Amino acid sequence: MDRMVEVREFFKGLLAIRHDRQPFTDSTSFFLSGRLSSVDAVELVVFLEEKYGIDFAEVGFDQSQIDSVEAIASLLSTVKAIG
């Protein structure tokens, strides 16, 4: 599956647990806006580490890096470029 499709699906899952059925776009802010919590952020981080091998200890961490589908796309492309 396309990576961005997987990331969108992951966000959908996190929102479903919170009964959040509002739509979102690739630029929707999830963590900085408070729509999802820091516990959700950890779930996403673990997903990105396990699925795509991102090492946040290496690339540094800031919530803005994973705040939207777009931000994650950009993060993945940078990491790929480094790798």
Next chain:
Amino acid sequence: MNPESAEHSTPRARDAEVTLRAHPGVRDVSVIVWRSDEAGERRLVAYAVPDSDYINRVFVDAEAERKRTQTWRKTFDLSQFGKQADLSDPAFNIAGWNSSYTRQQIPAEHMREWVELTVQELRAFHPKEILEAGCGTGLLLLRLARECQRYAGTDFSSIVLKKLRKQMEKLGGDWSNVALLERSAENFEDFAENSFDAFILNSVTHYFPSVAYMLGVLQGAVRVVKPGGLIFIGDVRSLVLLEPYAASIELYQAPSSMSLGELRDRVSHRIRFEEQLVISPEFFLALQDRFPKIKRVEVHPRLGRFDNEMTRFRYNAILHLDDAQNGDLELSFLDCAEKRFTLDSIAALLRNSVKGSLAIKNVINSRIENDVEALAQLGTTETSKTVGEIRKSLEARAPRGIDPQKICTLGEELGYRVDVSWVAARPDGSYDVVFRKLLDSARPVQQAIAWPHADIDASQLARFANVPGLAVLREKLIQQLLDYCRQNLSPDKVPTELILMDTLPTTPDGQVDIRKLPVPETPPG
């Protein structure tokens, strides 16, 4: 969708109700048939009031607790990978300290005051051998360890400890009396009985997975602290103020155009989805029954000049393991609301006092009186109101309370020792205060104060804390209940939806008020 009235309750709804009522996780239940006007389709919807003890017993198991602890550990690890953790001052690493209001880092001057006041409070006890669980980036350790013979700091994050070691290296000097250990707070392995004179747990308890875990940590702490020592639990989020806290945050973040109804939903959503452990001061008072080594308990709101969520909604609990020498000091408390005290009238009383002491109860807390008022407005039925209107009415309100820091400063300026207390754990955050004249400043006032408080039922400690991540556990219960129905009922009697309720709304004659039940979320078909 319309509910069919109770008189038309079908046998299948009744059967589902009887089955669900027999489940130990259900305290009360009502099953209603909803009819769709267009398709004429009927659906069974169950409204169940869950048993919170059951949720605790069944879903908060060791594995769930371990996962929750791991999640928080990861949060701390990540906080140290960011730019915030790159330090100019190695003794002041506040990466990860973000405001719930702004979601931005808490201003450094607020954090400095927060650290310094905590250090000052601990220093007054002159501890020589300290064990600190959750020492983090060393905000307390780096300030107190130099004055101690031994300081053991533990933390569950190896990354945080690695950073702390680097900070110590940068600061230089002799740290040979400090031991840093990677372990979780409940691990007291290798610490001998009665071997420390202070156990510190500062701003850590809200990351604990459950009240049972908290109790385990305190059991270990009581064992390793010497008689005469103390257990300091700092920066605890107050359960009795969880609702005003949620109202305060949501009101701050909401756009002016938002309706009162939507704000109310957001507040209740925030409370339901609370991820952290939030504890009532009553929990600490109740501990004395369980651990006789604890001789007295102090609880006071966090002080400080700055207005933030710590100085509004958090407290320090100090468990003393000493023997009270002279018994508790029994004082006659004047009621602040009754006497209509102001800061000025209190100042006049203190200046003219011949008794040398003054005790006042029920002081309205000016820091949160607007938050408490906002919560009260949410309880009204005027749903047409907007957030902008609520803000305006709060701004126009004449303040009635007194800031606890200001009351302390006033007393100290007039030569008194001032103690403020939240032992009474009132849901409006009001506090009690005692002023005692310092006749000889070299000799601190030692006698403990008998603070007014209601009787506490120590047998039900779980009632004094929330269940972190309860919303997820409630989802698990819903699934379990639906599975239970599938196992015990024919398919046509299994509810299509199950909604958990705090209570079932009733009519004046005690029947379930169907009109007040929430409409099912998903359309039929």
